[in-house]
Amino acid sequence: MTTESAETPSTAPAPxxxxxxxxxxxxxxxxxxxxxxxRFWREYRxxxxxxxxxxxxVLIALAAVFxxxxxxxxxxxxxxxxxxxxxxxxxxxxxGTDQFGRDLLGLLVWGARxxxxxxxxxxxxxxxxxxxxxxxxxxxxxxxxxxxxxxxDWFLVMPxxxxxxxxxxxxxxxxxxxxxxxGVTTWPTTARLVRAQTLAVESRPYIxxxxxxxxxxxxxxxxxxxxxxxxxxxxxxxxxISGAILTEATLAFLGLGDPTSVSWGGLLQDAREAGAVSAGxxxxxxxxxxxxxxxALAFTLCGRAVESVLNPRLGATR
Amino acid sequence: xxxxxxxxxxxxxxLATPLNLAPQQAEAKADDGKxxxxxxxxxxxxxxxxxxxxxxxxxxxxxxxYEYLTNYDAKNNRAIDGFATDWKPSADKLTWTYTIxxxxxxxxxxxxxxKDAAWxxxxxxxxEGTATANSNFVTNFRKVTAPSPTKLVIELKKPQATxxxxxxxxxxKHVWEKVDDISKFNNDKDFPVVGNGPxxxxxxxxxxxxxxxxxxxxxxxxxxxDELVFKTYKDQDAAVSALRKGExxxxxxxxxxxxxxxxxxxNEENIKVNEGPGRRFFALATNPGAxxxxxxxxxxxxxxxxxxxxxxxxxxxxxxEAIVDKVFQGHAVEGAGYIPPRFSEYAWQPSADQRxxxxxxxxxxxxxxxxxxxxxxxxxxxxxxxxxxxxxxCHATDPNDxxxxxxxxxxxxxxxxxxxxxxxxxVSVPWYAGEYDLAFDGWSVNPDPDFxxxxxxxxxxxxxxxxxxxxDNFICDKKFDDLYDKQLxxxxxxxxADIVKQMQSWLYDSGYMNVLAYPNAVEAYRTDQIKSIxxxxxxxxxxxxxxxxxxWWSAVPxxxxxxxxxxxxxxxxxxxxxxxxxxxxxxxxxxxRRRSTAEDRE
Numbered sequence: 001m002t003t004e005s006a007e008t009p010s011t012a013p014a015p016x017x018x019x020x021x022x023x024x025x026x027x028x029x030x031x032x033x034x035x036x037x038x039r040f041w042r043e044y045r046x047x048x049x050x051x052x053x054x055x056x057x058v059l060i061a062l063a064a065v066f067x068x069x070x071x072x073x074x075x076x077x078x079x080x081x082x083x084x085x086x087x088x089x090x091x092x093x094x095x096g097t098d099q100f101g102r103d104l105l106g107l108l109v110w111g112a113r114x115x116x117x118x119x120x121x122x123x124x125x126x127x128x129x130x131x132x133x134x135x136x137x138x139x140x141x142x143x144x145x146x147x148x149x150x151x152x153d154w155f156l157v158m159p160x161x162x163x164x165x166x167x168x169x170x171x172x173x174x175x176x177x178x179x180x181x182x183g184v185t186t187w188p189t190t191a192r193l194v195r196a197q198t199l200a201v202e203s204r205p206y207i208x209x210x211x212x213x214x215x216x217x218x219x220x221x222x223x224x225x226x227x228x229x230x231x232x233x234x235x236x237x238x239x240x241i242s243g244a245i246l247t248e249a250t251l252a253f254l255g256l257g258d259p260t261s262v263s264w265g266g267l268l269q270d271a272r273e274a275g276a277v278s279a280g281x282x283x284x285x286x287x288x289x290x291x292x293x294x295x296a297l298a299f300t301l302c303g304r305a306v307e308s309v310l311n312p313r314l315g316a317t318r
Numbered sequence: 319x320x321x322x323x324x325x326x327x328x329x330x331x332x333l334a335t336p337l338n339l340a341p342q343q344a345e346a347k348a349d350d351g352k353x354x355x356x357x358x359x360x361x362x363x364x365x366x367x368x369x370x371x372x373x374x375x376x377x378x379x380x381x382x383x384y385e386y387l388t389n390y391d392a393k394n395n396r397a398i399d400g401f402a403t404d405w406k407p408s409a410d411k412l413t414w415t416y417t418i419x420x421x422x423x424x425x426x427x428x429x430x431x432x433k434d435a436a437w438x439x440x441x442x443x444x445x446e447g448t449a450t451a452n453s454n455f456v457t458n459f460r461k462v463t464a465p466s467p468t469k470l471v472i473e474l475k476k477p478q479a480t481x482x483x484x485x486x487x488x489x490x491k492h493v494w495e496k497v498d499d500i501s502k503f504n505n506d507k508d509f510p511v512v513g514n515g516p517x518x519x520x521x522x523x524x525x526x527x528x529x530x531x532x533x534x535x536x537x538x539x540x541x542x543x544d545e546l547v548f549k550t551y552k553d554q555d556a557a558v559s560a561l562r563k564g565e566x567x568x569x570x571x572x573x574x575x576x577x578x579x580x581x582x583x584x585n586e587e588n589i590k591v592n593e594g595p596g597r598r599f600f601a602l603a604t605n606p607g608a609x610x611x612x613x614x615x616x617x618x619x620x621x622x623x624x625x626x627x628x629x630x631x632x633x634x635x636x637x638x639e640a641i642v643d644k645v646f647q648g649h650a651v652e653g654a655g656y657i658p659p660r661f662s663e664y665a666w667q668p669s670a671d672q673r674x675x676x677x678x679x680x681x682x683x684x685x686x687x688x689x690x691x692x693x694x695x696x697x698x699x700x701x702x703x704x705x706x707x708x709x710x711x712c713h714a715t716d717p718n719d720x721x722x723x724x725x726x727x728x729x730x731x732x733x734x735x736x737x738x739x740x741x742x743x744x745v746s747v748p749w750y751a752g753e754y755d756l757a758f759d760g761w762s763v764n765p766d767p768d769f770x771x772x773x774x775x776x777x778x779x780x781x782x783x784x785x786x787x788x789x790d791n792f793i794c795d796k797k798f799d800d801l802y803d804k805q806l807x808x809x810x811x812x813x814x815a816d817i818v819k820q821m822q823s824w825l826y827d828s829g830y831m832n833v834l835a836y837p838n839a840v841e842a843y844r845t846d847q848i849k850s851i852x853x854x855x856x857x858x859x860x861x862x863x864x865x866x867x868x869x870w871w872s873a874v875p876x877x878x879x880x881x882x883x884x885x886x887x888x889x890x891x892x893x894x895x896x897x898x899x900x901x902x903x904x905x906x907x908x909x910x911r912r913r914s915t916a917e918d919r920e
Binding site: 101173255272273276278279281 | 553554555558559562575576577578579581582640644645647712714717720721723724725727728729739740741743
């Protein structure tokens with residue numbers, strides 16, 4: 001998987017013949033990066049599904065960021081709840097109210113914040129762990145790689161949800177617990193992917209050259225391997241996010257989330273506890289469920305598009 | 319604490335049940351013509367041993383399977399004959415003589431006599447780890463003897479008012495004396511369990527079901543149903559769906575059905591929603607500094623709560639009217655005294671100037687006086703620099719705890735007090751360890767209030783730190799203890815009620831136990847499976863968790879073929895739709911991921 005954009009940073013330090021006096025190596029690199037971003041975007045634009053996913057994400061992210069302006073900062077307050085409990089949808093409350101009389105539309109918008117934040121942070125944590133493990137395992141080989149890959153395998157066969165539930169129930173209930181629980185249970189896939197890519201990169205001649213020039217372990221991993229696995233890591237992150245959002249919703253639905261913060265999974269849990277399922281109050285159940293599905297789908301679409309742009313082999317098949 | 323269910327793994331209950339569309343044959347008529355009454359309960363059994371059991375489900379099972387010396391009349395809660403047909407005190411009030419009925423037999427054929435009763439009481443008194451459940455009844459006992467099979471004599475150290483309300487199940491001596499260590503024996507090894515109540519316990523699977531069969535030889539008359547099954551549904555919504563489909567005949571009102579569930583069931587054909595005044599109080603308990611009987615302190619309760627003004631300020635800033643109106647949506651009565659108004663003889667109401675109504679301004683003033691002033695960030699900080707940040711223990715299985723927690727967080731947040739709601743499946747671990755600041759608390763109250771008062775006496779404190787004990791909330795106060803002893807020794811009903819009210823008044827002022835509400839019992843049953851059933855009190859009472867065996871003993875099966883409705887209600891469809899969306903979404907995601915990663919490998 002050799003894409004030009006990926007190799008860019010690794011070649012940056014090598015002085016490309018003294019250019020025109022006004023252009024330093026840095027400005028050259030910058031120009032090249034700008035160029036590759038433009039090219040990336042041009043490629044990305046050709047993926048309709050990816051564009052659709054991106055648009056949905058931008059919309060939801062904007063709603064989450066501007067939640068206080070959109071629906072007011074007291075939408076989560078139970079003491080100032082404007083409506084009667086469990087009202088059906090009406091002009092005043094387009095999605096009805098919850099058991100405290102709060103506007104469900106407002107809660108849905110506020111819930112996007114938690115769901116997105118947890119999804120992003122957990123995915124970043126998971127991918128960070130996975131990348132670290134993958135690169136070191138691929139680089140050092142030998143007994144270290146054997147041991148750490150067996151640990152990875154062990155985590156891989158453990159059912160993620162069960163492990164996350166166990167973690168979330170022994171630690172105190174907060175947002176960070178959920179992030180940690182998802183992060184430390186979902187990294188093995190990334191680790192395996194990154195290790196494979198690391199092995200491929202390290203078998204190239206320029207790594208040997210770097211070593212011959214005195215490049216240490218740290219230098220090789222940070223300056224040569226990492227930039228080359230970055231595209232893969234980026235694509236993997238986008239894909240992990242949707243998984244993390246689903247897991248967060250599941251954990252919150254199982255009552256393992258922070259009971260005082262509003263998230264989509266938490267809304268489903270509240271609905272179930274209030275008896276909305278048996279009472280048939282679909283307006284309480286359907287919106288958070290659909291929101292979870294839409295965001296997960298949007299991230300997956302984006303991830304797929306990014307992946308196929310960065311990986312020409314994938315792109316060619318389409 | 320009573321409400322604390324064991325680990326509620328709700329995934330299966332929440333998702334599996336709505337998906338289970340296949341109409342199931344109602345169980346009211348099994349294939350062999352046996353009439354079975356199935357009750358959906360949320361609580362799990364803590365122990366089937368009468369010496370250890372404390373939860374409502376377990377003690378209700380003991381009511382059904384063992385006889386007590388006396389029973390309570392379903393009409394007016396007065397003591398009526400049970401295992402004893404007659405009881406009277408001596409002139410000095412220190413010796414009570416009970417006449418034991420001669421027509422009660424154990425289910426293995428042996429006669430049940432006064433000897434069994436004497437053995438039971440002596441076991442509880444021996445304190446070999448056998449007094450967990452019933453210690454408050456026997457601390458005052460000097461000696462219990464059975465001079466003849468029909469005569470039981472109890473000698474007391476001091477007069478005791480609860481002698482006609484000894485809620486101690488009498489166990490068969492010939493079975494129980496073979497048990498090695500009663501303090502560890504849960505009575506769940508040999509089935510059927512030998513008993514002499516209206517039902518006989520025949521089978522039990524942890525967190526699945528408890529099966530009982532009718533005792534045809536019961537002296538008061540055999541129950542009309544042949545079998546009684548308590549089926550565990552950790553998820554109340556799943557239980558409601560099961561009721562709609564006719565899989566269960568009855569959904570227990572503990573926790574009470576939510577307003578949405580009750581409203582939707584009211585419109586359902588063949589289902590009756592029964593609402594009665596509750597036996598329970600729903601309170602906010604504050605940790606008064608956990609300590610052992612010897613005064614050894616343990617736990618990590620917030621020191622600010624040792625200040626009465628802080629405790630009162632917390633209570634003053636709780637709008638109980640709003641809680642009844644919003645959280646319970648009218649299915650509860652606003653809290654005041656410790657004993658629910660249903661027990662009118664003992665219930666107490668604070669006078670106008672004693673009442674701590676919702677008054678956040680006064681609460682703020684009290685906190686200022688106590689030295690907890692607001693700092694620059696609007697947080698109240700003590701002189702030692704420690705902010706007023708409290709933790710509250712909540713039962714993860716009780717939606718009301720979580721709902722009220724949200725309100726408390728906002729009300730107290732306005733005052734500058736931080737609150738962290740810690741919801742656990744099993745609160746008993748931090749509770750016994752004293753590692754909490756505040757906690758949601760609730761007990762079912764008996765017609766005789768002795769037990770629920772006894773759990774706040776110094777004698778109920780644990781012997782060793784962090785050990786389980788009869789104490790509810792580590793309260794230990796000389797004045798309360800003196801009043802407790804006084805009420806226990808008072809035979810005059812009116813005077814005793816006065817003392818009990820004084821105790822409640824003290825408890826109210828102390829701020830240790832802040833009763834928020836008395837939730838109504840909201841329960842529902844299928845009228846095409848149960849024709850009639852006795853409530854207690856008979857007029858507008860509850861069915862599940864009565865102070866007697868009246869409901870299940872009196873239940874009459876419906877004649878007609880029970881129609882089993884398929885569960886095609888909107889809720890179920892939505893449930894399926896939601897589950898399907900999640901499943902399809904998840905499945906698609908994983909499929910995509912698999913595909914993508916497969917090609918990534920070099």
